[in-house]
Amino acid sequence: MKIKTTLYDKIWDHHVVSRQSDGTCLLYIDRHLVHEVTSPQAFEGLRMSGRKVRAPHKTIAVPDHNVPTTIDRTKGIDNEESRIQVEALDKNAKDFGINYYPVDDVRQGIVHIVGPEQGWTLPGMTVVCGDSHTATHGAFGALAHGIGTSEVEHVLATQTLIQKKSKNMKVEITGVLGAGVTAKDVTLSVIGRTGTAGGTGHVIEYCGDVIKNLSIEGRMTVCNMAIEGGARAGLIAPDDKTFEYVKGRPHAPVGKNWKLAIDHWNTLKTDEGAVFDQIVHINGSDIEPVVTWGTSPEDVLPITARIPQPEDFDGGKVDAVRRSLEYMGLKPGDNLQDVAIDTVFIGSCTNGRIEDLRQVVDIMKGHSVKDGIRAMIVPGSGLVKKQAEEEGLAQKLIEAGFEWRMAGCSMCLAMNPDQLSPGERCAATSNRNFEGRQGRGGRTHLMSPAMAAAAAITGRLTDVRQF
């Protein structure tokens, strides 16, 4: 009898170059995405040892973390260190002959938005990048995960990684989502349930009707945050929606190869009866619009809830919650909806795609950003920005009071000038609410683009279902 395997098992098996007796494998990497922050030391390592990039045509670089998002960035980057880092990537891309989208290219953007947009990310591939949110590409049924700089150098030199296989975890979300509930609420609710270490040592396959019914953009949002749940990667089996999204993109297969690819991609699914090491089941109708209240992505509650007491938790979490609430300036028992915000940030590899901007426009209809609130939209790529301008979304958002920016990671990690000041509170569509993440002393509440739009209108955390 044929052994029943999971989607993860299948992709893994297709990429094993060699296996040692203890299970350590040499895994082939199909796509290597590179950005300016985690790569300079890797290229330097290659130079020092006289090594080349083994497969420059499978390597794609784009600056995103450091780049300013103001319109005047064509004049150059003021911050010297940031400028040096971006210039180093310019030079490394040229010297090693890899695919490159420089700052002034309309295709530039956040690496995890550019990869799928250009058709570099395809089902069944292994995709790595020196960035933890590489998990995003799992939405296509690609095994995608973040690596450190030493591993970036290893992939550049050998197009492989030394890996041990992770365990299989299934996260099944059945039923249908209620009004105002989006992919972001789904992925945050999963982390709220499993905790930030719940997926450690596992690769998650997301499945169930809710996942099937999500758009590809929504699926990217879900997989993007697999890493916040501690998992090595998140995966979703490819289907007709996936193929439709991929078809015709600049680096997607064409002609005879397209047909061959589809035949293979149709086999990329978990066999009925395959065994998972861990299974989580959530009913879609139990998911509400959520926000985070603390400094860990697992600190998730429905917007209708009250701020918890440290004593509601166990073990080390009691002290962690006490510390979180103090940092966040929140009082246990208060309504989340009474928490006033200063800033709204819409963007990032989690929620910087066209569909996210459409969500915001929908909510903003007939409303504007409340006076005194700084609200910023940073499209995930130059092409997302262009599309939003062509669809008339940009004009509506500007009229509603948003700042309309150039593409980049921006205030998600605040490496460029887009930062919070100490004590400033932000409704953010990004992925991490760690202490200091958006600027020293800054307070981050994670939520969906629709919820962030609602917060922009009222100036406080708000239930989007009011709009």
Next chain:
Amino acid sequence: MNKFKTLTGVAAPLPLINIDTDMLIPKQFLKTIKRTGLGVHLFSEMRYDEIGEEVKDFVLNKSSYRDAEILVAGDNFGCGSSREHAPWALLDFGIKIIISSSFADIFYNNCFKNGILPIIVDNDTRDDLLKDAENGSNARLTVNLEDQEITRPDGSKVPFEIDEYKKHCLIEGLDDIAVTLDNREKIDIFESNTFQKFPWL
């Protein structure tokens, strides 16, 4: 990479859970194009106040822990980003061993690539070692990687588990890339076979 066999050093206690990579090394220090010099920024926002003065209460600012080479910390250490600047900063400060009940995956891997040994112990052992570490510069632990054993200040020994291959690489101080390039032929064969099967790749 330096070879790792055994180490005796001061252990500093950090009894927080979910110590993330933004705590270990905030983003403003990721703009370097070097691997060195990050130790001074380790735990920057916990270690220094807004005007850059040392926070007296922070464990690594206390005189008895300034030379700590071992950290004992709460669950899920190193969660968050893939930045290797986190282990670079730890190493540059002088930390060569981290003991916790669990580590985030990417951080865990990054440690081995830099000659840092992350040790996973059960919750009770972690709590015992945290107590040991509270004894300031008397809190010296000895870690023997070959025998997979931690010796506590009272002389008692605690065993730990570690992946055989990772242990081998640390003990020998191996350069991963050189090892993989010895398999170049296998990669060539894999590539050509795959191209036959999946010509769009």
